Amino acid sequence: MNFEDDRVEAGEVGNLGQISVLAAELVTRTEELEDLENIVKNRKKELRALTEETLPNALLEMGLSEVKLDSGVKIETKQFYRASIPKAREEEAFNWLRDNGHGDLVKHVVAVRFDRENDDAALALVKELEDQGLQPEDKSSVHTMTLRAWVREQIEAGEEIPQDLLGVYVGQQAAIKKK
Numbered sequence: 001m002n003f004e005d006d007r008v009e010a011g012e013v014g015n016l017g018q019i020s021v022l023a024a025e026l027v028t029r030t031e032e033l034e035d036l037e038n039i040v041k042n043r044k045k046e047l048r049a050l051t052e053e054t055l056p057n058a059l060l061e062m063g064l065s066e067v068k069l070d071s072g073v074k075i076e077t078k079q080f081y082r083a084s085i086p087k088a089r090e091e092e093a094f095n096w097l098r099d100n101g102h103g104d105l106v107k108h109v110v111a112v113r114f115d116r117e118n119d120d121a122a123l124a125l126v127k128e129l130e131d132q133g134l135q136p137e138d139k140s141s142v143h144t145m146t147l148r149a150w151v152r153e154q155i156e157a158g159e160e161i162p163q164d165l166l167g168v169y170v171g172q173q174a175a176i177k178k179k
Contacts, residue, residue, distance in 0.1 A: 052080075056172035074177040081152040084167040085142060093165050094140055105150055111137045 056077045059065060066076035085093040094106045118134070129136050151168050154161050161168070 051174040052171050055174040059174075060172070072178070075174050076177060077172045077174055080171060080173045081148050081155070082167075082169045082171075083147045083151045084144060085147070085165075086167055089165055090140070093162075094142070096162060096165060097142070102150065105142050105146055106140055107143065108140045109137075111139070113137070 055075065059067065059075075059077055066074060068074045097103055097105050147166070151161065151166065155168075155170065
């Protein structure tokens with residue numbers, strides 16, 4: 001095929017036909033996958049509502065914390081914790097944690113990107129890097145699992161924490177326990 005003038009040479013029609021069929025198959029498979037991913041996404045939402053709201057609430061209304069099915073499967077509710085500091089409130093949340101004696105949860109990372117020519121400078125201190133005109137990245141974070149564990153400890157110990165600031169959600173969750 002000559003790409004400069006987009007002409008099809010003799011004998012290439014079959015190849016183009018095959019490419020057309022394969023391209024159509026690619027489009028079809030991509031659309032099928034997107035549909036399946038949407039189905040999975042919706043099922044996960046439904047499952048989450050069932051495990052975190054509908055079933056735990058139904059058990060609570062009956063005064064139960066668990067139920068055993070004839071199949072031997074036991075469904076029990078247990079408290080769970082989730083926490084995620086909103087991006088827009090990170091600085092405020094980090095300051096609260098530091099000011100209230102929990103600064104060890106906040107991890108402070110300083111990073112600098114180097115070109116190959118600057119490998120030796122990687123060993124220098126941050127101040128030296130700034131003096132050399134390099135721009136270090138300065139980032140603070142709290143690991144999600146660490147925050148979740150700490151939130152659980154604080155709530156279970158009866159400590160007051162700013163739940164909205166720390167993005168705390170406490171709920172009940174149904175879990176399947178098989179024999």
